[in-house]
Amino acid sequence: MINLIHAENLSVIHNGKTVLEDVSLSISEKDFITIVGPNGAGKSILLKCLIGMLQPTEGSIKTSENLRCAYAPQDFSTENTLPISVKKFLTLNNKLSQDELNTVAEETNITNLLNRQIHSLSGGERQRVLLGRALAKKPNLLVLDEPAQNLDVNAQQSFYELIENIYENRELSILMVSHELHLVMACSKKVICLYHHVCCSGTPQSVVNDPEFVKIFGPEMSRRMAIYHHEHDHSHSHTHDENCQHISHIS
């Protein structure tokens, strides 16, 4: 397996505070990695280091020569001082043929939004547009920073279903930061629990049972996550059960 990104012993010290401490991780082809962790754990900082937006204080990051990374930020300002349509936004500083535009729009289900103004979109629509722009770059690594943070529960769920579809249909890896533990656990292949350092990592199943995870998110959460993941293994439907709704309130 080829490593797209290989990071070793990353540390970030910001204003005298240690934000990241000795974090190592590799992203291979066809990986689906989710970083979870409490607020202020350094998740976004880690993402920014990995995609080269931020220089770590210590440590090394090696990237593969054929890495094509695309990034979708948390959210987008909805200010309407700048008038721009979705179509124009997708092609802004981004050479794209009509065919490529149509393909990406269809894939992210934004074809009917192309002529709308960006500021008139709902949160879920805006996230799909950002995803579309990222996919238009034909990445082999898609980096998403809390992509569904500001969406309501239904929109969150359909957004993660969309991500899952993209992961299945395209030759790409996904690296994602997320708060929506219950949804993340269902679709990720690997989960990294971060609290300044890597507390634990592995399959979703192994992470929720890890004592470190229990320490950070509490035994109740761990138990619920384990149940949810178990159920998810049996039926691939994405309906929310009562447990799940509950968890989203806690997280």
Added chain:
Amino acid sequence: MEDFLIHALIAGLIVAIVCAPLGCFVVWKRMSYFGDSLAHSSLLGIALGLLLGTNISVTILIVASGFAVLLLWLQQQRLLATDTLLGILSHAALAVGLIMISLIDNQNIDIYSYLFGDILSVGKKDLIVISIGGALVLSLLYTFWERFTLIALNEELAQAEGVSVIKMNLLFTLLMSIVVAISIQIVGILLITSMLIIPAAAARQWAQSPQQMAFLSMLIAAIAVILGLGSSYFWDIPSGPAIVASASAVFSFSALTKSLTS
């Protein structure tokens, strides 16, 4: 038409169509206070130019650029909120500039013309400076249009996609400094920001794309200059304020029409 009036009209139109698209970015990036501060700092440039006997426009450009870089640097330090920082620096620059000018022993200095513009004094030499500065700003703005727009939309996204945001922001402040330097004679230090933001704000109500907004604001600014100069000539009122008042009138008219038609 008399020579001085033709010069004034040409200079006014050039400044209008250069200020307008740059003003769109000022509106998008919420930088109007920044523009104000930059303009205030230019009084320091004027004072230095008068003291040292250097070319006023060039001195303004150098001082304003230095001021902009200092500001960007202080912003990075995050010691104070940006608006506080701007308030301190801009008024300090204005005050020191005024003191320096008052100390220069020269009866011919008309401070009023620096503060509110003196478009009717534009000569052939000034026209050349304004044309070169304006052409430079427009061509750079055109070249980097998409990158500037992406940064205005979302700085983080632009940076993640490999746009060098710091360099682009520095270039943008340089463009602002050039615009300030060539606009002072037309509308004066205290009114420059209005030439940047009023046409852009009026254009926003009708525009559906960034380019549309830029072109519409150029048109609106040009109308404001023609109306302003005309009323200044016929009613003998100061031209800088007349241009800005015309721009405000066009803005009000546009806002009213928009709210009635939609």
